[in-house]
Amino acid sequence: MKLDARLEAVRAFVPAGGVVADIGTDHGYLAVALVQSGQAERVIASDLNLGPCEAARRTVREERLNGAVEVRQGDGLTVLVPGEVQTACIAGMGGALMVSILAAAPLVVKKLDALVLQPMNGAYELRHYLYQHGWHVADETLVVADDRIYTVLRAEKGRCKMPDALTLEIGPVLWERKPELLRHHIESLLFQARRAAAGMEKSERAKQSAKYKDIQKRIKALEERLIW
Template identity: 55%
Template sequence: MLLDDRLEAVAAFVEAGGTVADVGTDHGYLAMELKRRDESRRVIAADKNAGPCGAARRTLRENGMAQAVEVRQGDGLAALAAGEADTVCIAGMGGKLIADILAAQPEVFAGLRSAVLQPQNAFALLRSWLYEHGWHIEDEALARVDGRVYQIIRAVPGEADMPSRPELLIGPVLLKKRPALFREHVENNLEALAKVLAGMRKGSSPDRQRLQELAKDMMELEAMLK
């Protein structure tokens, strides 16, 4: 089964072997492909709700892999035992929710060797959270699906200096690598910031300091396009 470019980018960041958990597995496509592409790898598909767990089991069963991947119902990392997984993949959730999931089970989080994350929003928040908790970003990628550009982050344990505000917004590795979708990525972030700025200016008593911060963010992002 072919994954779309977003999930392909997630899969590409998962190391060979070991144990990987696809948290928020939905229909189980990523978990199934991770196992199919590396049979030595143990794969756990986990989801908070019964519906997606049932859908994942059906996907695996229909593809003759019902015994190859374990499906578990559990809330985030609570579906795992401490030290059980080397890598977790969390894709398609908000950046704050991803940070909350990682923070909710510190014993499990502490035992990980890597995390492959694909946030839908709150990118700077998630990146700063990782650095604040003794992790850093090792690699990043961009992928476009149905006209939308997605960010994929590979984070690993290890202290590192906190990136600058523009790096947190755009991605410190993406800023260095400047992949094919980089310009579109920056333009999308500029558009999002412009909408926030316009909305705040329409308010009866806008936060002037926040307005200045947003204007500075936009200026620094615009400089990346020159």
């Protein structure tokens, strides 16, 4: 099963061996690739909606992996029994939704060894939640797919000092390692912040708000992070 660069980065971050959950599996491509590559002994793939579950089951049948990939329909991690899997992958969702998925199944999360996450947005909220709840970012990478830059991270158990807000937004491991795509990543965050500021500048009342001042401070701080 050939994956695009985004899902391949997710697959590569999964610790080898054990049972893996692929939450929000869509067509089941990641689940199948995890088994075929030997990355996982078994995968439980889930999706909230029937259509993606049927598509995933079709993919599993076509690849003759019915014994290695099980597809379950349900909401997030609630389809799992605590201790059933060692690693959970959640990709292609907003960070806020990922937080709600993690918060909805605390007993399942407590028994996990690792989380592999690819937020489409809201990375600050996601990282903040992880550090608040006894997890930390152990590894991160940036990857380009379909002309868009994506962040993929692996979180592991263990309390660590909470990074500052800007580092949580950029990514603590990314900032430490300074990968090739980091400037592009920060520039993307800057673009979003400047667009938000431009929208507020259409209103004099908004320009006087604390939120506008905070955005201006964030823009300045991000600009300073482009220099190293």
